[in-house]
Amino acid sequence: MPIKDSQIKDSIEHYLITASRSIDKAKLEQALYNATIAKEIALQNQNLSYRAQTNMVLAKLYRELGDLKKAEEQILDAIEIQQKENDESMLAHSYIIYGSIATKLGKFDTANEVLESALVLTKKKDMKGFEGSVKLNYGLLALAKNQPELAIKHFNSGLPIIDSYGQSYNKAKLYTNKARAQLALNQPEEAKKTNDLAMQIGKEKGYSEIRSECYKLYSQIFEQKREYLTSLENLKIHQRIKDSLFSVNKEIIAQEAGAKLNLNENNVLIEELTEENIQQLKSLKLGRLTTILSIALITILSLLTLSLYKNNNLRARANELLQNKNTELILAKENAERASEAKVQFLSTITHELRTPLYAVTGLTHLLLEESPTPNQKEHLNSLKFSGEYLLSLINNILDLNKLEANKVELENTSFNLKKRINDVLIALGKSAKDRKNKLHYEFDDSIPDKLKGDPLKVSQILINLIGNSIKFTQNGDIWIRVKQINRIENKIFLNFEIEDNGVGISEKKQQTIFENFTQGSVQINRKFGGTGLGLSIVKNLLSIMDSEIKLESTLGKGSKFFFNLKFEIFEDKSTNYLTESKNIDYNILVDKHILVVEDNKINQLITRKILEKSKIICDVADNGDIAVNKVKENSFDLILMDIHMPGISGIEATKQIREFDKDIPIIALTAVTLDDNLDEFYDNGFNDIIPKPYKTEEFFTKLHKALAKKQTTS
Structure with missing residues (x-):
């Protein structure tokens, strides 16, 4: 059964693609094997196009082997065929290959000429x-x-x-x-x-x-x-x-000579006969040459042996020194890894311990602000509230940095409106800018599509840190936020972000360290402006996982400009409904609901109970998980707020036991633990939702309302 032209074409393309990929991975033996088979098929079918394509691959192979003369011969042969057949697409590829070979040969004018020709063809053929x-x-x-x-x-x-x-x-x-x-x-x-x-x-x-x-x-x-x-x-x-690659290359060169002989059987027979005649003519001279070469060989081997002996001694001493240094480096690496693990564990533990008393601070402040304090008291309570929020921000920054350094941050890929996202950030930071008498200027490129795909939360976090930094170090000045398109390829768009201010600026010396953890411009700046020095470090790490990097231009006393590039996908959905209206809480649903608060800390019990009872909720308390399980068995509750770390059984274990006899009651984790690594564990063990402590009161009641409303509709 005859082989079809399409099958021959597919076969040659398969071998050539495999050869090219092998060249890229320096697997030149495999590349030679596949290129040889392709050339054999091309010769058998007498197809010039196939031959040209094979020569292109062989040119790349010879280039990697360092035989630039043969590489040039192969690519020039391919170019000649493609010019005759007017195959402009493949000709552009050949020009690029010849450009790289001519560069290595030092033929710079030739290289420039063929690369210009290649560029013309790529634009012509799109x-x-x-x-x-x-x-x-x-x-x-x-x-x-x-x-x-x-x-x-x-x-x-x-x-x-x-x-x-x-x-x-x-x-x-x-x-x-x-x-x-x-x-x-x-x-x-x-x-x-x-x-x-x-x-x-x-x-x-x-x-x-x-x-x-x-x-x-x-x-x-x-x-x-x-x-x-x-x-x-x-x-x-x-x-x-x-050395490994070189030893492989020597074997390939030997195989390549044999492979060339196998390309055409007629040529092989002629070459063998010619070689036989030549050998007969040379046999007469062989005897005389043998004696001379033997003497020369013995002399060379003697000198080589002496040289190897001396070189071996030197290498042994060098290896011993390097081995000792290597042992020291391995020990230092292991110590650094242990220190890093200890740091991660310490930060996780200490941030949890800080969140528990902070819940008391923010909760009591909220309760006191709702009890009609005097103007003097209200001023002090607002200061206390600000301090609590500042401390919570510090804890969250430490956790973010901890996750970034442990490579536990994952990127989302959802659709969002970038212009609105930045507007929201500016609204959130507007009060801070106004307090320091700064003006925010927003310049957004109108050619940027309305909807993009990427990670909007990471973008917001980067901008909040950078714009917040400019606000903090600028007084009675201007801050510019610019976003412009720099490139667009099919459904990919490349954007440039700039945040510029005319604030205090950063010295050249400090610009080298400003993105390191816990670093600010100076001790005086830290005392004057506050902050932890974590914001820019978080920005640097976030941009790193988004395949970008932060750049800085700054002059001390004149201001600073931070800028970076990001790549997004263009979202094809033409829908313009980007806003989701948040539902108002119907507090009537909460009235007379019976809620069990499971909490071992007496102060936290008091705060949670007070907040609930202000909304006319009936509240019961359990000091630990065992008591909670018994109370749920004996009483009817509409919802349970469950702490996690308690004496006796944990909140997770208590929830598992409750789910054995009650599958429907909503159970919400009210906890100070770090949630990012434990979300699946919570949901798998029967929790309906999670509220991290300390929380905002609006968020707290939103989740209660959601759980109770869902139960009401299903019952």
Whole structure:
């Protein structure tokens, strides 16, 4: 049964795609195998297009093997065929490959000429995906010509295109070469950050060559920073990977020679006959040469043995020193990990212990403010309320930072209205700005779509911290919030955010540390303006998990500008109903409802009971979980508020026991524990909802109303 043309095409494309992916992962033996089969099929079918495509892959293979002469021969053959057949799509790809080979050969004018031709064809044929590769190779050409600033410009231009098309190998290659350019400009810190991004891709995708190059760059970066031991460690890892790749390459070169012989059986027979005749002619000279070569070989081997002996002694001493240093580093790493675990545990425990008394402070303040205090008393109570809210904000910041450092923060991907989201943030911060006599100026690019997809909560948290920071350090001044579109590719949109003020500013020295934990501009600033120094650290960490970074421009005494870029999806739903009206609480539903409060802390019992009874709710109290279970068995309650940590059985265990005989009664956890890691555990064990302490009274009654209203409709 004859093979169809479509089957031949699919077969060749399969082998060529597999070969290209193997080249990216430095698996050159696999690449050679697949490229050889593809060329064999192309020769058998006498198809020039297939031959050209195979030559393109072989050119890339020879380029990675370092045989640039053969690489140039293969790609020029492919270009000649594609020009004759007017195959402009594949010709653009070939020009890009030839541009990289010509750059390595030092033929800079040729490289520039073919890359220009490639760019013209990509625009003509609307091949957006190839534009990123062209920009990348322009950057490599500039780098080869010792123009690092121009190289970085090309890399930055190509990165959004490469990223949007998921070209992970090109992205990793771009980052390593951008790091080289930054290092050439004496920017070791920026180079390290860029190299970290390349290393991450190299590890995730299994790109051995990329990882090897990254370790080499780390070595150069740490050498520039005078951290010689770290530089040596990275150079050693680079050499180990490089040696492994080199040994594989030698085997590939040997196999490649055999593979070429297998491409055409007629050529093989002719070459064998010719070789036989040549061998007969050379046999006469072989005897004389053997003696001379034997003497030379013995001399070389003697010298080599002596050299190896001396080198082995030096290597043994160096290995012993490196092993000792490695042991010290491992011990230091283990100590650091133990310290980090202890810190996480300490923060979780201490924040829980702080929340319990803070509930008493905020609860009693709320009750006292509702009992018609005198103006003097009201002023003091409002100050107490502010202090409680400030302390709660501090605790929440510590928890946020703890989660970010433990990599426990996950990004959501929901639709939202960005313009409204920022408006809400400005409304929330409006009073603070007015108190310090500041004016907020909001500039929003009208070309940005109404609905985007992303994580609105993280965006709000970033903006609250940055705008709040500007408000705090500006008095009787102006603050500008700007959002503009910088790029748009299909359903992806890239936005730039700027927060600028004309406040006190930040010195150049402090700009290097301002994003670290618990850091502010100076002790005097801390005393004058307050705060913990956690806000900017949280911003930096949040942007990091959103594949972005915070930038700062500031002049002491003149003001500061923070800016960053974010990528969002464009939400296709044309609906414009973004607002959800919050339902007013019907307090009549709460009247005469019988609620059981399970709480071991007497002060908290008193506060919760007072708040409930003010809404005409009948309240009963249980000091622990055992008493609660018995009371639910003997009495009829409309709802249970359950604390978690109590003497005897916990609130979770008490809830499990109640659910054994009552599946319907609403049970709400009223607790000071950190909820982020325990939500599933609460719901799985029978809780209907959770109210974290300390809480806002409106939120408290909203959840009570929701639970009681639901029970009323189902009963």
